Amino acid sequence: MENSSEIKKVSIISEFKTITKAGLAFSVVFSTLAGYLLAVEDWQQISVIKLIMLAVGGYCMVGASNAFNQIIEKDLDSKMDRTKNRPISSGRVSKNSAFVLASILTLVGLIILYIVSPKTAMFGAISIFLYTSVYTPLKPLTPLAVFVGAFPGAIPFMLGWVAHTNDFGVEAGMLFLIQFFWQFPHFWALGWMLFKDYEKGGFYLLPTRKKDNKTALQIILYTIWLIIVSLLPATGYTGRLYLTEVSAVLVLLAGLWMLYGALQLYRTRTDKAAKSLMLISVTYITLIQIIFILDKFLR
Numbered sequence: 620m621e622n623s624s625e626i627k628k629v630s631i632i633s634e635f636k637t638i639t640k641a642g643l644a645f646s647v648v649f650s651t652l653a654g655y656l657l658a659v660e661d662w663q664q665i666s667v668i669k670l671i672m673l674a675v676g677g678y679c680m681v682g683a684s685n686a687f688n689q690i691i692e693k694d695l696d697s698k699m700d701r702t703k704n705r706p707i708s709s710g711r712v713s714k715n716s717a718f719v720l721a722s723i724l725t726l727v728g729l730i731i732l733y734i735v736s737p738k739t740a741m742f743g744a745i746s747i748f749l750y751t752s753v754y755t756p757l758k759p760l761t762p763l764a765v766f767v768g769a770f771p772g773a774i775p776f777m778l779g780w781v782a783h784t785n786d787f788g789v790e791a792g793m794l795f796l797i798q799f800f801w802q803f804p805h806f807w808a809l810g811w812m813l814f815k816d817y818e819k820g821g822f823y824l825l826p827t828r829k830k831d832n833k834t835a836l837q838i839i840l841y842t843i844w845l846i847i848v849s850l851l852p853a854t855g856y857t858g859r860l861y862l863t864e865v866s867a868v869l870v871l872l873a874g875l876w877m878l879y880g881a882l883q884l885y886r887t888r889t890d891k892a893a894k895s896l897m898l899i900s901v902t903y904i905t906l907i908q909i910i911f912i913l914d915k916f917l918r
Contacts, residue, residue: 634706638689638717639682639724646905647775648677653908654779654794657860657915664783672731673739673782677775679728680743684771686721687751690714695759695820701813702820736785742778746771759821762828765806773799776908790860796848798904803841804881805900807834811884811893835885838896842881846874849907866914870907877903 651673659665689696689707696708706712725747733740750771757764777794781787810817810824811834817824825834852860853867862870880896 634712635720638686638706638712638720639678640685641682643685644678644681646901647681648674649905650775650798650908651677651779651782653912654776654791655782656779656912657794658780658783658790662916669735669782672735673779676728676731676735676739676743677778679724679731680747681775683721683724683728684747684750686717686724687747688755690717690721691751691755692758692820695822699816699820701816732782735782738785738787739778739782742774742781742787746774746778758824762823762826765803765810765824765826768806769799769802772802773797789858793848793852793857793860797845797907800841800845800848801900801904804838804845804877805897805904807838807841808880808884808893808897808900812890812897814890830888832885832888835881835888839878839881839885842874842878846871846878849874852911860911861915862911863914863918866910869910873903873906873910 652670655670655673656665686707689705692702693708693714696702696705702708707714707717728747729740729744732743749767754764754768754771757767773795776798777787777791780791780794784791807825810822811830814825814830826837827833849870850862850867851857853862853864853870855861877896877899880892880899884892884896886892
């Protein structure tokens with residue numbers, strides 16, 4: 620009986636992690652915490668309680684968004700190899716149970732973020748609304764869904780800044796733009812790599828709906844825009860968000876690495892190159908956030 624109870628407990632935790640997409644949620648939380656650390660004036664201003672609240676509130680909001688997404692896409696997810704064994708699409712968790720979980724996570728997340736600051740809760744609410752009510756329904760209809768999805772996807776980085784300042788200024792805007800432009804090469808590389816599986820579910824996320832040179836070229840162009848935007852803090856025109864020359868060089872090198880991945884995809888047009896670019900993009904966004912933080916506190 621004891622073993623059975625432990626197995627059930629492990630199963631519930633496993634299903635919760637899958638429904639909320641724990642890996643994705645933790646990366647989003649990291650972006651939010653990075654934004655907060657960039658907003659504080661110095662180490663002494665860092666509030667451990669606020670960091671914990673941001674982490675928990677952020678996880679709740681991302682987890683709720685992912686749960687609502689899987690409820691809406693249940694039938695489509697069941698057609699794709701990558702998603703057919705998810706708790707909701709496989710039927711292990713009912714849509715009603717998932718809806719209750721998503722609603723509780725939304726409520727808890729919003730309350731926690733509101734305690735942090737009202738504007739933090741407002742942007743959190745905007746993010747979950749755009750993701751579940753606009754992006755998710757658009758996914759089977761048009762590749763423009765990626766553009767719409769880039770807005771809620773870009774909010775976490777700047778959310779941390781807003782959490783500390785309760786203000787959306789040029790600095791928060793810059794953090795938003797960095798993660799906004801990053802979305803395109805990242806998700807198009809993912810869409811390229813998983814094209815056949817997405818096709819089974821009726822999703823065409825690539826800008827031309829094809830794995831062609833025009834899509835690869837757009838990936839290159841958005842990667843270039845990403846590099847430019849990421850380097851703007853080095854100009855001194857982005858308020859308190861600033862990069863020293865050494866850090867700017869490191870950010871540029873990271874950007875050139877990502878551009879190399881995009882050029883390889885354009886040259887070969889293979890799923891292997893797309894997977895490589897997708898992995899580079901994940902490393903890139905985390906790496907530059909770490910560079911920004913270290914630059915701030917070590918300069």
